[in-house]
Amino acid sequence: MAEGAETSDALIRLRGISRLYGTGEAQVKALDAIDLDIRRGEFVAIMGPSGSGKSTAMNVIGCLDVPTSGTYHFNGVEVAHLTQDQRALLRRHYLGFIFQGYNLLPRTSALHNVELPLIYKGHGRAERHAAATEALAKVGLDHRAHHDPSELSGGQQQRVAIARALAGNPQVILADEPTGNLDTKLSGEIMDVLQKLNADEGLTIVMVTHEADMAAFAQRLIWMVDGRIERDTPTSKAA
Amino acid sequence: MLWETIRLAVQAIFRNALRSFLTVLGIVIGVGAVIAMVTVGQGSTEQVTADVEKLGTNMLMVMPGQDAMEGGPVGTAVPLFSIRMNDLLEEQLGVIDVSAPLSMGRARAVFGNENRRTDIVGTDNRYFTAAQWQVAQGRLFDITELQSGKPVCVIGETVRDDLFGNATPIGEEIRIRTLSCEVIGLLKSKGASTFGSDQDDFVIMPIRTFQRRIAGNTDVSLFIVSVRDGVDTERATTDIEAVMRDIRRIGRDEEDDFTVMDMKQLASMLSGITGILTGLLSAVAAVSLLVGGIGIMNIMLVSVTERTREIGIRLAIGAQARQVLLQFLVEAIILSLFGGLIGIIVGLGMGLLGANLLAIPFRPDPQIVLMAFGFSAAVGVIFGFFPARRAARLNPIDALRRE
Numbered sequence: 084m085a086e087g088a089e090t091s092d093a094l095i096r097l098r099g100i101s102r103l104y105g106t107g108e109a110q111v112k113a114l115d116a117i118d119l120d121i122r123r124g125e126f127v128a129i130m131g132p133s134g135s136g137k138s139t140a141m142n143v144i145g146c147l148d149v150p151t152s153g154t155y156h157f158n159g160v161e162v163a164h165l166t167q168d169q170r171a172l173l174r175r176h177y178l179g180f181i182f183q184g185y186n187l188l189p190r191t192s193a194l195h196n197v198e199l200p201l202i203y204k205g206h207g208r209a210e211r212h213a214a215a216t217e218a219l220a221k222v223g224l225d226h227r228a229h230h231d232p233s234e235l236s237g238g239q240q241q242r243v244a245i246a247r248a249l250a251g252n253p254q255v256i257l258a259d260e261p262t263g264n265l266d267t268k269l270s271g272e273i274m275d276v277l278q279k280l281n282a283d284e285g286l287t288i289v290m291v292t293h294e295a296d297m298a299a300f301a302q303r304l305i306w307m308v309d310g311r312i313e314r315d316t317p318t319s320k321a322a
Numbered sequence: 323m324l325w326e327t328i329r330l331a332v333q334a335i336f337r338n339a340l341r342s343f344l345t346v347l348g349i350v351i352g353v354g355a356v357i358a359m360v361t362v363g364q365g366s367t368e369q370v371t372a373d374v375e376k377l378g379t380n381m382l383m384v385m386p387g388q389d390a391m392e393g394g395p396v397g398t399a400v401p402l403f404s405i406r407m408n409d410l411l412e413e414q415l416g417v418i419d420v421s422a423p424l425s426m427g428r429a430r431a432v433f434g435n436e437n438r439r440t441d442i443v444g445t446d447n448r449y450f451t452a453a454q455w456q457v458a459q460g461r462l463f464d465i466t467e468l469q470s471g472k473p474v475c476v477i478g479e480t481v482r483d484d485l486f487g488n489a490t491p492i493g494e495e496i497r498i499r500t501l502s503c504e505v506i507g508l509l510k511s512k513g514a515s516t517f518g519s520d521q522d523d524f525v526i527m528p529i530r531t532f533q534r535r536i537a538g539n540t541d542v543s544l545f546i547v548s549v550r551d552g553v554d555t556e557r558a559t560t561d562i563e564a565v566m567r568d569i570r571r572i573g574r575d576e577e578d579d580f581t582v583m584d585m586k587q588l589a590s591m592l593s594g595i596t597g598i599l600t601g602l603l604s605a606v607a608a609v610s611l612l613v614g615g616i617g618i619m620n621i622m623l624v625s626v627t628e629r630t631r632e633i634g635i636r637l638a639i640g641a642q643a644r645q646v647l648l649q650f651l652v653e654a655i656i657l658s659l660f661g662g663l664i665g666i667i668v669g670l671g672m673g674l675l676g677a678n679l680l681a682i683p684f685r686p687d688p689q690i691v692l693m694a695f696g697f698s699a700a701v702g703v704i705f706g707f708f709p710a711r712r713a714a715r716l717n718p719i720d721a722l723r724r725e
Binding site for chain 1: 326337639641642644
């Protein structure tokens, strides 16, 4: 995928990315000409006050949203202006999502939830089952595979969601306030899981959070204000 | 992938089993009604045809007056038929096998303590040939009985059943009005006709006996004509009309004062009516299919709203819009196919029940069953498409944010 020395080390490269909402007087600049490089294997936390554009940045990086202007190279390929279906394919094959509200399918076992991305990848039943079980084992929940989300605690549900994000074998995991609904102890557990995935598997992780102690698990902290990156600093965890 | 989609749809349907069942009820009723209707309709058409075979396919009726089917013109004095006219007709027409004069009335037949109001028919032995009656017990009339108008009679099975039960009626005397009449024969039962009438409900006596002792005149109501084998009834009708005009001395410019009725025409007319009725009722049933389809659309829209978040998750995970569309479309199709399947079973059951109640053959039409199945699939596609498209067009970010 590498396209010359300049882009070879940046998995995610944003240049002049803006995202505008509305028109005229009511126009809001959620993102204001952002430049950002994220290398393979980095664990990045994005922080900032409400309305600073961190969620919009996340949606653009996750190819859920299309920037109004600017370029976005993923793995050296321009992806900012792909069609809806092309973006779906990109998400399917390269990205994994973790949400604040877990977003598991109700009345569907943990195992089936984790299998979901593999169905869209077109994997066979046996293959799906094996991969999902493995992903659940990585988050320490293989013994809960056949439980419905309603039978699991919040921390367990979020771990199932992480397993689901892992199952598709993505290059990047995008976590939007993954600990927002959890208490400190459970939050710590989730962050441990993420950190371990980053360290052991070399997974690139981009996480939006408003909790400084969660951001401290990352190696790099990006601080956003008013749609701009105000600070971009390594944390104490940085190698 | 498609298999997964189908499995998923079935899961979603059974997750809300009661709601799904109520949703497809419209389809069940629509498909069930169409199939029951067509099954009963075809059975009765077949019954009509069979009845006409029993009546004799080469049988014609000649009646005085025009438009006898519609009651005839009122007030115009049409000359009635006579025995002599019948004999002239038979004599002059080569295509005719036999022509029998018939006079009819209604009266009570009494035997001991039993009695029954029935058709009293005056005719002669040619009628039994023309209408293909067979003797079960006893005999038909002899020449003396016919010529001198003796008080003897041949009875149908229904009359025998009412007056004599299972006992043999031969040799017994029954009373009709003031006439005491000896039963000399019993006819083999023909059963009920599709026209609703009991064909075995009558007492037959020599026409002269009837005219003298029952009617008190010499009128003949109609002729029953049996056409020779191999002769087209349409040709026979034209021939009869020509001869009858001659016999009744109708001038060149005058209209017929009689009607020739072909039983075959009558039968095709009746099955035509059955067909029209079946068509009309099926149209009503089709409306219920439409209503059923709207019900499915409604519930699919509710389902899309309820599952907005699920759709958001699927889109975020990498489902393409058309995969989401397909998922909801397949769900709607399976839902209405379920309805169609239940409807087919219900319809065939109703058809079987109807066939038994009406005593007609049970004739399920595989073509209609297939059509009903296809139609319910089509209802699923048509009414499922709009909700499915709505699901597919959701924006993943908004969908995920929705509670």
